[in-house]
Structure formats: C-alpha cells, structure tokens
Amino acid sequence: MADIFINKAPKELAVIPFYGTAALFFVLLCTLLFFSASTLGGHYFSPSILAIVHTAALGWGTMVIFGAAYQLLPVICERELYSTPLALLSYFLLTIGTCGMIWSFWWFDMGWLMIVSGSCVVGSSYLYAFNIYQTSNESNKSQVNQHFLLLSAFWLCFTTTVGLLLAINLRYQFIPRNHLDVLKLHAHAGIVGWFLQLICGVGAKLIPMFLLGKSKKTQLLYAALILQNVGLILFLADGYFNPIGLRTLLYGLLVAAGTVCWLLYIIDAYKHRARKKIDLLMKHAGLSSLCLSFAFLCIPIVLISSQTKWASLYGSLIFLGWITGIILGKTFKTLPFIVWNSRYKTLNGKTKIPMPKDLYDEKILPYQYYLYLVALAMLCLGIVLDQSFLLKIAGVVWVVVSLLYGYNVFRVIFHKNQIKL
Amino acid sequence: MISLTNPYAQEELKANIALMEVIDPELNINIIDMGLVYGIDFSEPQTITVTMTLSTPHCPMGDAIEQGVMNVLATAFPKRQTKINLVWDPEWSIDNISAAGREQLGL
Numbered sequence: 001m002a003d004i005f006i007n008k009a010p011k012e013l014a015v016i017p018f019y020g021t022a023a024l025f026f027v028l029l030c031t032l033l034f035f036s037a038s039t040l041g042g043h044y045f046s047p048s049i050l051a052i053v054h055t056a057a058l059g060w061g062t063m064v065i066f067g068a069a070y071q072l073l074p075v076i077c078e079r080e081l082y083s084t085p086l087a088l089l090s091y092f093l094l095t096i097g098t099c100g101m102i103w104s105f106w107w108f109d110m111g112w113l114m115i116v117s118g119s120c121v122v123g124s125s126y127l128y129a130f131n132i133y134q135t136s137n138e139s140n141k142s143q144v145n146q147h148f149l150l151l152s153a154f155w156l157c158f159t160t161t162v163g164l165l166l167a168i169n170l171r172y173q174f175i176p177r178n179h180l181d182v183l184k185l186h187a188h189a190g191i192v193g194w195f196l197q198l199i200c201g202v203g204a205k206l207i208p209m210f211l212l213g214k215s216k217k218t219q220l221l222y223a224a225l226i227l228q229n230v231g232l233i234l235f236l237a238d239g240y241f242n243p244i245g246l247r248t249l250l251y252g253l254l255v256a257a258g259t260v261c262w263l264l265y266i267i268d269a270y271k272h273r274a275r276k277k278i279d280l281l282m283k284h285a286g287l288s289s290l291c292l293s294f295a296f297l298c299i300p301i302v303l304i305s306s307q308t309k310w311a312s313l314y315g316s317l318i319f320l321g322w323i324t325g326i327i328l329g330k331t332f333k334t335l336p337f338i339v340w341n342s343r344y345k346t347l348n349g350k351t352k353i354p355m356p357k358d359l360y361d362e363k364i365l366p367y368q369y370y371l372y373l374v375a376l377a378m379l380c381l382g383i384v385l386d387q388s389f390l391l392k393i394a395g396v397v398w399v400v401v402s403l404l405y406g407y408n409v410f411r412v413i414f415h416k417n418q419i420k421l
Numbered sequence: 422m423i424s425l426t427n428p429y430a431q432e433e434l435k436a437n438i439a440l441m442e443v444i445d446p447e448l449n450i451n452i453i454d455m456g457l458v459y460g461i462d463f464s465e466p467q468t469i470t471v472t473m474t475l476s477t478p479h480c481p482m483g484d485a486i487e488q489g490v491m492n493v494l495a496t497a498f499p500k501r502q503t504k505i506n507l508v509w510d511p512e513w514s515i516d517n518i519s520a521a522g523r524e525q526l527g528l
Contacts (some may be wrong), residue, residue, distance in 0.1 A: 075481050209477060212448075212515060274515035277527050340446060341485055348489035349443045350496070356446050 012342050014087035016413055018067025019335050021095055022327075023402075023409040025059030028102075030402040033379075034395030038388040040316075040379075041309040045180060049312075051105035056319040057190060058098040058121060062156075064327050065198055066090060066128055069149065071338055073135050076145050076205055082134035086127050093124035110170040118164040125160040129153035144221040148201020151229060155193020162186040177240060185239050191318055192232045192255050196292075199326060200224055200262045203285075207266055210282060210333060213273030220265040227258030245303070252299045259296070263289060280365050284329025284372070291321025291376075313383045320398075321376055328372060328405060332360055336412050343417040351419060359415045360408040368404045375401055429463035432498070436461045436469065439497040443489035446482050450525045456517025457486070459508065463501075469494055472506045474513045483507075 032055060033040070036048040044053070070087045074080055081087065100117025104110065132153045136146050163186050169175045175182055204221055208214055231254030238247060266289075278286075295317040302310045336356035344353045375397035382390035427433065440458055441451045452458055452473070460472040471490055475483045487505055494503040518526065 071481075078478065212476075274518075274528055275526065337446065337481060341482070345485040345488055347492075348446075348485050349492035355444065355449050357449070 011081075011084045012338060014070040014081055014084045015067045015335075015338050017088070017091050018063050018070070019331065019409055020413050021091070022060055022063035022067070023406040025055055025063060025098070026324075027399070027402040027406055029055040029060050030395065030398035032106075033398050034392065037382075037391035037395045040391050041312050041383050041386055043308045044311055044315065045183070047105055047108040051102050053187075053315065053319070054098070054101050054105055056323070058094065058101065061195060061319065061323045061327070063094060063098070064331070065195075066094065068202065068330070068334055069128075069132065069198070071334060072202055072206070073132060073149065076143065076149065076202075077136050079135055082131050086131050090124045090127040090131070093120045093127065097121035097124060110167065114167050115164070115171065118160075118167045122157075122160045122164050125153075125156045129157050144218055144225060145201045145205045147225055148197050148204070148221075151225070152194050152198035152201065155189055155197065155232070159186060159190040159194055162189065181239065181244060184244055185236050188235060189232065192228060192235075195318075195323060196255070196259065197225070197228060199323075200228070200259070203326075204262065204265060206330070206333070207282075207285070208269035208273075210275075211270060211273035211278075212275045213269040213271075215265050215268035215272060217265055217268050220261045220268075224258040224262040224265070227254050227261065231255035231258065248303060249300060252296065256296045259292065280369050281329045281333055284369060285326050287373075288322045288325025288329065291317045291325055295322060309383050309386065313380060316376075316379055316383060320379060325372070328368065328401075331405070331409065332357075332365070332412075335409065336360060339412050339415055343415065344419075347417075347419060353419060359412045361411060364404050364408055368401060368408075371397055371401045371404070432463045433461050435497055436463075436471075436494060439493040440471075440490065442493045443486060445476070446485060448476075448526060450518075450522050452486060452490070454519040454522030454525070456519060456522070457513065459511075467501050468504060469498060469501045470504045470506055472508060474508055474511075476513050478509050 029052065032048070032052050036052060039046060039048050042049065044050070066087075070081055097117045097120030100113050101121065104114035104117060132149055136150055162182065165175065166179065166182060166186060169179060169182075200221075231251045234254070235248060235251035238251070295314055298310060298314040298317065302314050336359040339359060340354075340356040347353050375394055378390055378394035378397060381387070382394055437453055437458075440461075441453050443452045444450065445452055445455050445457070448455065455476070457475065458471060458473045462470040462472070471494070473490070475486065480486075487507075490505060491503050494501070515528070518528065
C-alpha cells in the first residue's frame with residue numbers, strides 16, 4: 001500500500017494566488033523604482049522609499065514566500081497543510097493590506113487607511129503563523145528546517161505588529177523611543193527574523209533536493225539558527241534601550257556567522273551533489289547569496305558614514321539583490337510543479353504529457369537572468385555614484401525584468417491541459 | 422535484474438518496459454533508470470505488487486509517480502490489480518541510477 005507520506009501536494013488555491021499577485025506587485029515595484037529614481041539615494045524615511053520598501057517586502061517577498069511556504073511546508077513536515085481556507089484568507093488580507101499601505105505611504109496619508117491596512121497585514125501574518133504552527137505541530141518529525149520556519153513565522157508576527165504600532169505612532173504618538181530607531185528594529189526583525197531565517201530553512205531543504213546532493217552536517221544548520229536568533233535578539237534589546245551604534249556590528253557579526261554556517265551546509269551539499277550541471281535558475285539563487293554577503297559588508301559603512309546612499313545600497317542589495325534573486329531563481333523550480341500536478345498527474349504514464357519545465361518559456365530565462373544582472377549593477381552603481389540618469393535607466397531595465405518574469409508566471413498559471421483521452 | 426529462473430520473468434520484463442513510461446517529472450527520466458523500483462511481484466494471483474521508493478520520503482511528485490505506475494500497469498496487465506508497497510529502506514541514493522539514467526542526467 002502507498003505510504004501516508006505521499007499525496008501531500010497542497011491545493012492550488014493555497015499557492016497559486018500568491019505567485020500571481022506577487023508577480024503583479026513585482027511589476028508595480030519596478031515601476032515605482034523607475035518613477036522614484038531620483039530619490040533612491042536619499043533618506044529612507046521618505047514617502048516614495050517607504051512605499052517601495054513595503055511593496056518589495058510585503059507585496060513581492062512576503063507574498064511569494066507565503067505561497068512557497070504553503071506549498072513546501074507539507075513537503076518538509078510530511079503532513080498536509082492544516083487549512084487551505086486560512087491560507088486563502090491570509091492571501092486576501094495580505095493583498096488588501098499591502099495595497100492600502102503602498103497607497104498610504106506613497107501619499108504619506110497616515111490616517112485610518114494606513115492603520116486598517118496595517119491591521120490586515122498583521123492579521124494575515126498571524127493566520128500564516130497559526131497555519132504553519134498547526135501543520136508543523138501535527139508532524140511526527142521534528143527537523144531543523146521546521147524550527148527555521150516556525151521561528152521565522154514568529155518574527156514575521158513581531159515585525160508586522162511593531163510595524164502597525166509604528167503606523168499608529170505616526171498618527172497618535174505614544175512610543176517613548178525615537179520613531180526612526182524603532183523603525184530600524186522593525187526593519188531588521190523583518191530582514192533577519194523573517195526573510196533570512198525562512199530562506200535558510202527552506203533553502204536547506206530545497207537546494208540539496210534540486211542538486212541531488214546531501215549533507216550530513218545538520219549541526220551547521222542548528223548553529224545558524226542559534227547564531228541568527230541570538231544576534232537578532234541582542235540587537236533588538238540593545239537597540240530599543242540604547243542608540244544604534246557601532247556595537248551593532250557585533251550583533252551583525254553573530255548573524256553573519258550564522259549565515260556562514262548555513263552557507264557551509266549548502267556548500268557541503270553542493271560538493272556532494274549528483275547533478276553536475278548547474279542551470280540558470282540555480283545560478284540566480286547562487287548570485288543572491290553573493291548579494292547578501294555584500295549587504296553584510298555594507299553594515300559598517302552604513303553605521304560609520306552619514307551619507308544616506310549607503311543605507312539605500314544596503315536595502316537594495318537585500319531586497320533587489322538577495323530576496324529578488326532567490327525568488328526569480330526558485331519560482332520556476334516550484335510553481336510549475338503544483339500546476340503540473342493538478343493538470344497532468346492522472347495522465348502520467350497514459351500518454352505523452354508535457355513536463356513541468358514545459359509549462360514556462362525556457363528561452364526567456366537567460367534574458368531575465370542577464371537583464372536582472374544589468375539592472376542590479378546599474379542600480380547599485382547609480383546609488384553609489386549619485387547618478388539619477390543611471391537609476392532611471394536601471395528602473396527601465398527592472399520593469400523589463402518584471403514583465404519577463406510576470407509573463408512566464410502567468411503562462412504557467414493559465415496553462416491548460418490540451419490532452420484529451 | 423530479472424532472473425531467468427523466475428517463473429514470472431516474462432511478466433517482470435513486460436512490467437519493467439511498461440514502467441519505463443513513468444517519468445519522474447523533476448528529473449525527467451523514467452523511474453526504472455532512476456532506480457526507484459526495487460521489485461515486482463507476480464506471485465499473488467490477479468495482483469502485481471510493486472515495491473518501490475521515492476528519491477525523498479516527502480517527494481511532492483510522489484503522488485504523480487504512484488499514479489503513473491498504476492496507469493501503465495493497468496494497461497499492460499488489465500486482469501491484475503496493482504498494489505504499491507512504498508519503502509524507505511534501503512533509502513534511495515544516486516547509486517541507484519542506471520548507466521542510461523546517468524547519461525541522461527549528465528552525471
């Protein structure tokens with residue numbers, strides 16, 4: 001008899017809407033980048049930068065990650081997703097909340113729309129965390145990947161809650177600390193707690209799977225988990241009670257050391273891989289790690305320099321280098337499979353059917369990859385050299401990248417089964 | 422390896438050929454060359470028991486592969502019912518991949 005471990009592919013509704021909506025938000029993000037090119041090197045507390053950052057963090061990064069997590073959690077936990085309706089509800093709340101927040105930041109309207117939108121995002125993050133917790137809780141196995149996912153969900157809730165309090169604070173001031181200092185804590189709880197830990201947890205499972213590689217050094221993953229969380233907690237505790245200064249480097253080093261442990265694990269799996277040929281999608285993901293390393297190297301400069309452009313460079317490397325690189329690389333390693341499963345699973349072996357990689361246009365991927373490299377390089381150079389013309393051109397290239405990506409995502413989502421038996 | 426002294430050698434050969442039609446959607450090679458099939462048993466009347474594994478215990482494509490096995494064996498042996506015995510011991514490893522599979526994967 002077939003073992004209970006298989007047949008755990010989640011329902012399409014828990015995954016597809018996230019990918020489709022994220023692709024639209026990516027186009028919006030790149031369009032906003034184009035229109036705000038001249039302000040990109042300025043202070044991060046400006047309406048356009050806040051709108052861009054929240055489009056990137058919520059509409060793009062978090063949206064895709066929710067979809068991917070709902071798809072992959074059953075794989076990691078060997079259990080069905082706890083609730084598809086809750087996943088769908090988290091989608092609606094996240095979409096509505098993100099739209100409202102982008103609008104409010106862009107026009108800097110800190111009224112009820114911002115607070116309601118923020119509440120929707122908070123609600124969405126709590127629903128996500130509950131779903132993740134319940135799915136993981138029912139699992140009969142406890143793995144380090146699950147710990148990463150659970151902790152990242154906790155940090156997401158923490159980040160969105162602090163974000164909502166900050167939004168309320170802009171209208172009715174009540175936080176006793178400096179608003180901008182708390183904003184830095186909010187941002188790094190999101191970057192290190194949510195994005196970094198989730199990517200580490202899921203990456204440690206998926207990358208060896210794609211490479212057909214294995215590493216037995218799971219102690220490296222536990223070290224990564226502990227170092228990243230200790231670094232973040234110390235940063236938050238110190239940063240709340242004291243001004244953020246050079247001591248932050250120490251916490252940054254702890255987080256970086258944790259990330260190095262994770263990278264060592266991935267390198268070990270890479271060395272022991274069966275698949276020697278590395279495809280373009282894996283190169284995308286590999287490059288993203290390089291961007292994360294550069295972002296870490298930017299931290300001392302951000303702390304020492306009074307120029308705002310270094311913080312912009314840091315943020316760009318995080319959101320457009322690291323997170324975007326991973327998403328562009330991993331989307332077509334995950335999304336086509338869930339669509340393929342629903343269209344062709346029952347036909348497998350009965351007739352010749354397309355494979356998941358046939359669901360998207362592979363010819364577009366090299367263009368997407370190289371244009372992404374050009375866009376990122378131009379953006380970083382434009383910020384460092386204060387060249388608004390270069391930033392404008394980078395904005396155009398980013399829009400092209402987002403359209404190529406969006407085309408392929410919707411080609412997969414709307415793929416129709418043409419085979420009739 | 423099919424033993425010629427096996428009274429069901431002919432059936433096993435036929436089943437192996439049929440199972441070559443089942444493709445692992447991720448790696449794009451058939452499950453026989455992938456080394457996922459550990460054994461095919463015809464000793465029970467009107468039943469085929471396929472002992473097999475997956476490349477990872479929680480492979481999201483597991484259901485599709487199982488469906489493929491059912492489909493091809495139902496076509497090849499319409500009078501027999503297929504049972505799948507999914508095992509994790511021995512665990513699948515890249516050493517299970519056949520020479521033909523290695524060539525396809527570029528290993």
